[in-house]
Amino acid sequence: MIQAPVKVKKYGGTSVGSVERIRKVAGDLVEEHRHQIPQVVVVSAMAGSTDELVDMAFKVANRPRSRELDMLLTTGEQVSIALLAMAVHDLGSNAIALTGAQCGIVTDGNFAQARIQDVQTAKIHRLLEDGNIVIVAGFQGVTLDQEITSLGRGGSDTTAAALATALKSSCEIFTDVDGVFTADPAIVPEARLLPWISYEEMLEYAASGSRVLHPRCIEIAHKFNLPLQVRSSFKAKAGTTIIRKEILEEVAITGVTGDAGIARIALTGVRDVPGIAAKISQSLADAGINIRLIIQGIRHDQSNDVSLIVPEQDAQRSGEVLQPVSREVGAEEIQIDTSVAKVSVIGSGVASNPSVAARMFQTLAKKKINIQLISSSEVRIACIIEQDQLESAIRAIHKEFGLEQLERKKVEPA
Amino acid sequence: MIQAPVKVKKYGGTSVGSVERIRKVAGDLVEEHRHQIPQVVVVSAMAGSTDELVDMAFKVANRPRSRELDMLLTTGEQVSIALLAMAVHDLGSNAIALTGAQCGIVTDGNFAQARIQDVQTAKIHRLLEDGNIVIVAGFQGVTLDQEITSLGRGGSDTTAAALATALKSSCEIFTDVDGVFTADPAIVPEARLLPWISYEEMLEYAASGSRVLHPRCIEIAHKFNLPLQVRSSFKAKAGTTIIRKEILEEVAITGVTGDAGIARIALTGVRDVPGIAAKISQSLADAGINIRLIIQGIRHDQSNDVSLIVPEQDAQRSGEVLQPVSREVGAEEIQIDTSVAKVSVIGSGVASNPSVAARMFQTLAKKKINIQLISSSEVRIACIIEQDQLESAIRAIHKEFGLEQLERKKVEPA
Numbered sequence: 001m002i003q004a005p006v007k008v009k010k011y012g013g014t015s016v017g018s019v020e021r022i023r024k025v026a027g028d029l030v031e032e033h034r035h036q037i038p039q040v041v042v043v044s045a046m047a048g049s050t051d052e053l054v055d056m057a058f059k060v061a062n063r064p065r066s067r068e069l070d071m072l073l074t075t076g077e078q079v080s081i082a083l084l085a086m087a088v089h090d091l092g093s094n095a096i097a098l099t100g101a102q103c104g105i106v107t108d109g110n111f112a113q114a115r116i117q118d119v120q121t122a123k124i125h126r127l128l129e130d131g132n133i134v135i136v137a138g139f140q141g142v143t144l145d146q147e148i149t150s151l152g153r154g155g156s157d158t159t160a161a162a163l164a165t166a167l168k169s170s171c172e173i174f175t176d177v178d179g180v181f182t183a184d185p186a187i188v189p190e191a192r193l194l195p196w197i198s199y200e201e202m203l204e205y206a207a208s209g210s211r212v213l214h215p216r217c218i219e220i221a222h223k224f225n226l227p228l229q230v231r232s233s234f235k236a237k238a239g240t241t242i243i244r245k246e247i248l249e250e251v252a253i254t255g256v257t258g259d260a261g262i263a264r265i266a267l268t269g270v271r272d273v274p275g276i277a278a279k280i281s282q283s284l285a286d287a288g289i290n291i292r293l294i295i296q297g298i299r300h301d302q303s304n305d306v307s308l309i310v311p312e313q314d315a316q317r318s319g320e321v322l323q324p325v326s327r328e329v330g331a332e333e334i335q336i337d338t339s340v341a342k343v344s345v346i347g348s349g350v351a352s353n354p355s356v357a358a359r360m361f362q363t364l365a366k367k368k369i370n371i372q373l374i375s376s377s378e379v380r381i382a383c384i385i386e387q388d389q390l391e392s393a394i395r396a397i398h399k400e401f402g403l404e405q406l407e408r409k410k411v412e413p414a
Numbered sequence: 415m416i417q418a419p420v421k422v423k424k425y426g427g428t429s430v431g432s433v434e435r436i437r438k439v440a441g442d443l444v445e446e447h448r449h450q451i452p453q454v455v456v457v458s459a460m461a462g463s464t465d466e467l468v469d470m471a472f473k474v475a476n477r478p479r480s481r482e483l484d485m486l487l488t489t490g491e492q493v494s495i496a497l498l499a500m501a502v503h504d505l506g507s508n509a510i511a512l513t514g515a516q517c518g519i520v521t522d523g524n525f526a527q528a529r530i531q532d533v534q535t536a537k538i539h540r541l542l543e544d545g546n547i548v549i550v551a552g553f554q555g556v557t558l559d560q561e562i563t564s565l566g567r568g569g570s571d572t573t574a575a576a577l578a579t580a581l582k583s584s585c586e587i588f589t590d591v592d593g594v595f596t597a598d599p600a601i602v603p604e605a606r607l608l609p610w611i612s613y614e615e616m617l618e619y620a621a622s623g624s625r626v627l628h629p630r631c632i633e634i635a636h637k638f639n640l641p642l643q644v645r646s647s648f649k650a651k652a653g654t655t656i657i658r659k660e661i662l663e664e665v666a667i668t669g670v671t672g673d674a675g676i677a678r679i680a681l682t683g684v685r686d687v688p689g690i691a692a693k694i695s696q697s698l699a700d701a702g703i704n705i706r707l708i709i710q711g712i713r714h715d716q717s718n719d720v721s722l723i724v725p726e727q728d729a730q731r732s733g734e735v736l737q738p739v740s741r742e743v744g745a746e747e748i749q750i751d752t753s754v755a756k757v758s759v760i761g762s763g764v765a766s767n768p769s770v771a772a773r774m775f776q777t778l779a780k781k782k783i784n785i786q787l788i789s790s791s792e793v794r795i796a797c798i799i800e801q802d803q804l805e806s807a808i809r810a811i812h813k814e815f816g817l818e819q820l821e822r823k824k825v826e827p828a
Binding site for chain 2 (some may be wrong): 065
């Protein structure tokens with residue numbers, strides 16, 4: 001029995017956001033089915049439906065319990081897989097819709113942010129061999145006790161990566177953009193689509209405000225060396241493939257991203273004693289707030305200013321949570337500034353090429369953009385700047401590095 | 415450990431039709447929970463949500479497959495149980511929402527009309543002992559292969575009766591009416607609430623156009639001798655209890671019902687040979703059409719007129735389905751009449767008291783209402799009449815039998 005390799009495809013909420021779009025996706029699946037390509041299709045909830053359900057939950061209860069919130073939210077994907085399977089039948093191909101439980105996506109019991117522990121593939125293989133398109137609900141799993149769990153935001157990407165890994169298949173993420181660009185084309189019209197990008201770079205894109213792929217999905221793909229392809233569900237274009245750094249020709253930087261959804265919290269005049277950062281981190285972690293960046297700047301009078309970057313929607317609550325810590329470490333005051341933004345340059349050559357940082361800072365200086373904080377990693381340099389200067393910063397950096405002419409090549413393995 | 419007996423309660427779609435109503439039901443449950451009463455609560459989908467889902471299915475596909483239709487529709491109850499459990503938590507009591515699969519409601523694999531084969535109660539008992547209100551999705555079950563099934567229309571009533579039987583508990587059906595009346599109070603303002611009614615009578619009410627309880631629920635209750643109580647979810651009133659005929663004081667008739675949602679199909683001049691009714695029944699059964707009544711009237715010329723009563727929405731299709739049979743039996747023509755209605759008198763004394771039929775016919779004659787067809791059972795006499803005379807017929811019969819003064823008593827078992 002000769003069969004083409006299995007393809008795992010993931011369609012996001014916008015791609016299945018209406019009856020017409022569901023029929024369009026069904027048409028694409030049926031077309032590939034006619035070419036005998038075995039397909040496992042992971043689907044998100046229809047765009048907007050998750051927000052509607054969350055909204056209802058918070059009308060019914062002040063603090064909806066996470067077990068029942070997961071039970072509620074997972075209905076969104078159950079609706080979209082059922083509809084997509086019906087649409088495929090209607091076009092004459094066989095399809096089977098499977099919930100996370102039916103598919104055998106086993107997770108731990110951490111509701112709202114469950115981790116996948118096992119993906120059972122026997123049923124999927126059997127259904128594929130019987131000639132079905134297998135349509136799987138993203139975002140959801142089941143514990144060994146039959147409890148319904150969700151994988152948290154972006155969970156459908158994670159489902160797709162986990163299934164592709166378990167099935168040793170390729171993984172295509174269909175979305176409402178054409179792929180990963182050197183910058184947001186809405187800000188930089190000359191931005192170029194990146195045909196290739198490394199896992200490390202893509203993780204930085206995800207952490208730097210790009211909503212294209214969820215970080216957990218990239219981590220799974222990276223861990224298991226799974227090539228991911230991000231492409232448009234509306235156009236027949238190749239998109240961006242995410243692969244190992246070693247098979248990419250190194251270029252200094254591959255893109256510029258901006259993130260306006262952040263806030264800066266500063267504790268000023270903190271006593272210079274060890275363990276302050278740990279105290280602050282712990283308080284915010286206990287409150288479920290994700291710190292994006294924490295920086296201690298030394299002042300001359302033996303006291304510190306400690307600055308944190310948090311998601312903008314958590315700013316007010318962070319201030320409240322930090323009140324007791326602030327008193328404990330003798331801080332003068334807590335400042336909250338939501339008018340900041342982060343501009344990042346991303347590229348596998350950042351670490352090995354110190355001139356990248358220098359050129360970035362000079363470009364911002366020439367534009368009279370003040371840099372408030374800097375952080376860097378192997379593949380990223382991020383600057384916190386004034387929010388109203390963000391677009392101008394992105395355009396200037398994109399131009400400085402000549403990204404409108406970027407040609408990224410894959411290096412054929414030896 | 416002394417515990418009050420378990421109560422099974424069922425809330426229909428109207429009772430949980432909005433955020434406010436869900437909070438109202440939650441309040442009632444928490445109130446009883448404070449009195450240590452163990453409760454298993456079966457919930458329907460929020461009013462209107464099932465229709466919306468069906469609507470989407472038929473937009474996505476011309477003929478949605480029943481497996482995926484069940485997967486789609488069962489999300490409606492999953493939403494309402496999750497919301498109700500959240501609302502209960504919010505009021506400070508413990509609740510656990512369970513889907514049909516989690517609850518262990520095992521059915522056969524007949525999608526869209528699955529039959530319950532087993533109800534596993536160990537998990538429910540354990541959750542009740544831990545002090546939880548157990549909230550169960552109505553209408554749905556699961557096969558041994560983990561396929562999601564639905565029990566068909568009225569399925570939540572069936573779930574409640576099956577659970578109450580398995581748990582050997584009482585069963586209260588909360589709905590948007592106060593109980594079962596001697597006639598529809600919208601037509602007969604003097605109609606009285608029946609405090610008691612027998613299973614047989616209730617089945618006839620269900621078959622005669624009353625939407626209060628689904629026939630399958632009554633059949634299960636009857637089979638297992640389970641007392642059912644029908645009551646309003648909006649008022650603290652006792653409602654109607656459905657019990658064994660033997661413990662009811664016999665009264666000639668207990669109520670009058672009308673059903674305008676029917677059509678009469680007539681095959682005229684059919685050859686008088688055996689097996690015609692069987693042929694007709696089989697053709698309609700094959701098309702999934704439920705015949706409510708079939709009557710052969712003998713004419714003088716050795717040929718018959720065969721009349722059928724079918725649900726009004728199936729009238730046109732019945733005519734089409736019967737074309738081949740009609741030719742085969744030499745019928746002159748097929749007449750379809752949707753301007754008919756059925757008026758029924760129901761009571762356990764109907765069979766033993768021939769004067770009931772006579773009084774009913776005389777009452778209609780006095781009102782110049784022509785009787786087209788008559789059918790009767792142990793506890794019912796039904797007449798097919800012109801639809802625009804239905805309300806007048808109901809009022810006249812209600813008056814003739816003095817139902818506005820009916821006092822129905824329960825006979826204490828010896």
